[in-house]
Amino acid sequence: MYAIITISIVAIIVLFFGAIQKKKPLLPIVYVGLILAFGLNLLGWNQSVHYYNEMYIADNFSIAFNGVLIFTTLLVFIFAPVYYKPVKRPLEDIYALILFALVGSLIMTGFGNLLMLFVGIETMSLSLYILAGSKKFDPNSNEAAMKYFLTGSFASGFLLFGIALLYGACGSMNLEEIKQYLILHQHATSGMLNIGLLLVVIGMTFKIGAAPFHFWAPDVYAGSPTLITTFMATVGKVAAIAAFFRLMNSSFAEIESSWKITLTVFAIATILIGNLSAFNQDNVKRMFAYSGIAHAGYMLIAIIALKQQAAGVLLLYSISYTIATITAFAVLILVREETGTFSIKAFNGLAKHNPIEAFAMAIAMFSLAGIPPLVGFAAKYNLFISAIEQGNLPLVIVAIIGSMISLYYYIRPVVAMYINAPSATSAIDSSSNYKKQIFLAAFLMIILGIIPGMIINLI
Amino acid sequence: MILVLLLILPLLASLLLFTGKLGKHSKNFALVASLVVFAISLVAGYAFTFAHDKILTLDLNLKELLDVDIILKIDVVSLVMVMLTTLLVPIIIASTDKKENRTPNFYALIMLMQMALIGVFISSEMILFYIFWELALIPIFFITALWGGENKKKISVKFLIYTVVGSFVMLIGILYLYTLTPAPHSFSFESFFQLKLPYSVQVPVFLAFFLAFAIKIPLFPFHSWQAETYNASPVQGSMLLAGIMLKMGLYGIIRFILPLCPDVVAGGSLIFLPLILFGVIYGATIAITQPNLKKLIAFASLSHVGLIALGLLSNNHYGIEGGILQLFSHGVNVVGFFLCYYMIVKRTNTDKISDLGGIASVAPKFATIFLIIVLANISLPLTNSFVGEFLILLGLFQANKILAIIAGLTIILGAVYILKMYQKVMYGERSAATEKFTDLTFSEMLVFLPIIAMIFLVGIFPSFILQLLEGAVK
Numbered sequence: 001m002y003a004i005i006t007i008s009i010v011a012i013i014v015l016f017f018g019a020i021q022k023k024k025p026l027l028p029i030v031y032v033g034l035i036l037a038f039g040l041n042l043l044g045w046n047q048s049v050h051y052y053n054e055m056y057i058a059d060n061f062s063i064a065f066n067g068v069l070i071f072t073t074l075l076v077f078i079f080a081p082v083y084y085k086p087v088k089r090p091l092e093d094i095y096a097l098i099l100f101a102l103v104g105s106l107i108m109t110g111f112g113n114l115l116m117l118f119v120g121i122e123t124m125s126l127s128l129y130i131l132a133g134s135k136k137f138d139p140n141s142n143e144a145a146m147k148y149f150l151t152g153s154f155a156s157g158f159l160l161f162g163i164a165l166l167y168g169a170c171g172s173m174n175l176e177e178i179k180q181y182l183i184l185h186q187h188a189t190s191g192m193l194n195i196g197l198l199l200v201v202i203g204m205t206f207k208i209g210a211a212p213f214h215f216w217a218p219d220v221y222a223g224s225p226t227l228i229t230t231f232m233a234t235v236g237k238v239a240a241i242a243a244f245f246r247l248m249n250s251s252f253a254e255i256e257s258s259w260k261i262t263l264t265v266f267a268i269a270t271i272l273i274g275n276l277s278a279f280n281q282d283n284v285k286r287m288f289a290y291s292g293i294a295h296a297g298y299m300l301i302a303i304i305a306l307k308q309q310a311a312g313v314l315l316l317y318s319i320s321y322t323i324a325t326i327t328a329f330a331v332l333i334l335v336r337e338e339t340g341t342f343s344i345k346a347f348n349g350l351a352k353h354n355p356i357e358a359f360a361m362a363i364a365m366f367s368l369a370g371i372p373p374l375v376g377f378a379a380k381y382n383l384f385i386s387a388i389e390q391g392n393l394p395l396v397i398v399a400i401i402g403s404m405i406s407l408y409y410y411i412r413p414v415v416a417m418y419i420n421a422p423s424a425t426s427a428i429d430s431s432s433n434y435k436k437q438i439f440l441a442a443f444l445m446i447i448l449g450i451i452p453g454m455i456i457n458l459i
Numbered sequence: 460m461i462l463v464l465l466l467i468l469p470l471l472a473s474l475l476l477f478t479g480k481l482g483k484h485s486k487n488f489a490l491v492a493s494l495v496v497f498a499i500s501l502v503a504g505y506a507f508t509f510a511h512d513k514i515l516t517l518d519l520n521l522k523e524l525l526d527v528d529i530i531l532k533i534d535v536v537s538l539v540m541v542m543l544t545t546l547l548v549p550i551i552i553a554s555t556d557k558k559e560n561r562t563p564n565f566y567a568l569i570m571l572m573q574m575a576l577i578g579v580f581i582s583s584e585m586i587l588f589y590i591f592w593e594l595a596l597i598p599i600f601f602i603t604a605l606w607g608g609e610n611k612k613k614i615s616v617k618f619l620i621y622t623v624v625g626s627f628v629m630l631i632g633i634l635y636l637y638t639l640t641p642a643p644h645s646f647s648f649e650s651f652f653q654l655k656l657p658y659s660v661q662v663p664v665f666l667a668f669f670l671a672f673a674i675k676i677p678l679f680p681f682h683s684w685q686a687e688t689y690n691a692s693p694v695q696g697s698m699l700l701a702g703i704m705l706k707m708g709l710y711g712i713i714r715f716i717l718p719l720c721p722d723v724v725a726g727g728s729l730i731f732l733p734l735i736l737f738g739v740i741y742g743a744t745i746a747i748t749q750p751n752l753k754k755l756i757a758f759a760s761l762s763h764v765g766l767i768a769l770g771l772l773s774n775n776h777y778g779i780e781g782g783i784l785q786l787f788s789h790g791v792n793v794v795g796f797f798l799c800y801y802m803i804v805k806r807t808n809t810d811k812i813s814d815l816g817g818i819a820s821v822a823p824k825f826a827t828i829f830l831i832i833v834l835a836n837i838s839l840p841l842t843n844s845f846v847g848e849f850l851i852l853l854g855l856f857q858a859n860k861i862l863a864i865i866a867g868l869t870i871i872l873g874a875v876y877i878l879k880m881y882q883k884v885m886y887g888e889r890s891a892a893t894e895k896f897t898d899l900t901f902s903e904m905l906v907f908l909p910i911i912a913m914i915f916l917v918g919i920f921p922s923f924i925l926q927l928l929e930g931a932v933k
Binding site for chain 1 (some may be wrong): 521522523524525526527586590591593594596597601604605610611615616619620623624627628631632634635637638643758
């Protein structure tokens, strides 16, 4: 809770400094504020406090995910100066919107009431709609914002309608009370409840960008400014999946038979569509959009294999996915700065003049593909185990086939960097500062791959 | 403790090399490190022979932290494989010529590879095994991709994807078996071996594992990556691949397929044995017509490893003992063969057999060594492969007489392609390429020494390994 308040205040301060045209203090304020929020967030560990009539619950689940989200945002901000180097104005609006989106996502992980879920999602989405279009004079960015807004608000409508129906059926929007209602009526659920649940599931599926409601993702990811895409692909996705998990785990676990099949079909479709569409993308940014879809499918497995341990596995998967994605995007931003293109050819020969960046990118790719001993493998195999323990072998087989396909497109940047001859462009000029952060991320992927048990048993 | 050292030392050496601080001394450092690892494996072997139940185990109990139980175990089969690895890696490192100017990363990757290979052979927990199994792929991929020859990009990617697809299928098998273990589920080998699988379960498990191993070994019809990859890889990469890495697949057959799917192995022999046998004959036949030396070695190797797989799957103890022994011998021989190839290419810059000739007249030492290695490759009595291949054929004969007779043909075919090649390369008129051929230097002889020693040692006194194996196989 304190983290949410801190970040909101920081966002307002940032806006204020922007209003008086001060550029220098903006980023330091953001850094300090995020670090402070990170610390405050951790203070609540093991206390499980409820706020405002169980509107918001700060339990270990939400604290762990909030930690990931805040840390990820911090990383995004660390790469902001590189990305916005040519821009002279203070950019307070963009920073503040990112922070507001973060606030929304923090609410999403810890909601205790369906209304809060909606508030959180809308806070995040509205900020993201604007951010997607923040490159005002770029038609692609405009297109992305418009597409995202139209489809997103449609999905929000579904979600809200579903929540209303659930309220009608259960007489409450409190997660705990819905659960109590379902325990009493689990064999005689009304049609209203089922339809409401289905609508909510559709809304959430849209937000995590899973098939069959994924069509917005590629265009929005590819059109948005890359830094914003990074934020969307990591914070946006992880917050939505955590919220989805929380919703299903705390309220609807009793009637899992009624939604499990639907979600299994969604997960299978997502994994296959995401991986197959990414297969031959020459635009790396677009490739990551599709790979993000595929990863949403893997994360759905954690929801399908609902068990207490699955929360830890989901956390591990989120961490592995975010670190790898951020690293990859950071390198992508640097490469794009130099070559002006997102094409895979821009990576040619990167290893020759920028070995650290190339190494980090290679590690990120192998981690996303799930090659041991990186964290991506640990996350994937734990996910598969939790699914297979529930007897869901076909789903796991599809997921593994998806991983096989994904290896091909993840290996392409690696091949380009290490084997292809350098193209005419010069080396990326990245200050040693970023080298360290990028290297740190790669290091984290290896270390976490060795000790994943620590994270799984965390919550 | 020894077991942990076997893993940690190569890893540390590799990390140190990756930093690039060692510069010019990288090769020497890697050589010393790998020799130390060899010494440790000798200590492990010594400790093993005096351990009362002939098994060294270590369970680190780190499940909470690592999410994977670190269970390491050395039994006879593991010991043979570890010995092979630690013996060959120093040879491979020493063989690298100074003129090639390899960067420190090259040696770092070799050391990393050694760590992964040892890990595969001594881990006794499925996920740990799988991690090492996959990890071994990454260094060899980069060795081929960075220092390889023509078409290295296409070939290394094909190789990577081919093998990873195989291992993913194995992963499905592993996860499936995991669900069958009694609760609380466990990934340890022990709990897997205690499963008494019904036949209907054994079949899919067999298929899942066998596909992964067949790609790795490689067995016909999954061999198409092999000759290309050998050809494109730098010679050290080919040695690692042919000498050690392919043995991972055969090791997998011994470790998993034989204990987990005994009924399939016993009942299905007429389905897959002929297929493997076809690959054996096919490899040997193709080898006869190969115009270039490296491809000849590749196809010869395809034929030899297929024969080992036949022995292992022949479902009787002669075949299995012979197979294990031949695993070791083939590793030594093929590395020796590649070394000879390397000596020739280094001096003449060509490996086309038709461009070579008359080397024996200028380089008698090399001719002798090459002859020994070549004869070991066609399993002449008193060399190491004779014992192994004899036992394999004996085992096969008990399983199925017709198959054994056909398999015996490979020895004849082997003699054809090997002796034909040797005659063309070493005798006859000297060609332009071999005009200035110089004999081996002292340090080059030194590299050959352990190989020649092993050829005769195992060839003349096979009993000390066979006695150990006998107990284990039963």
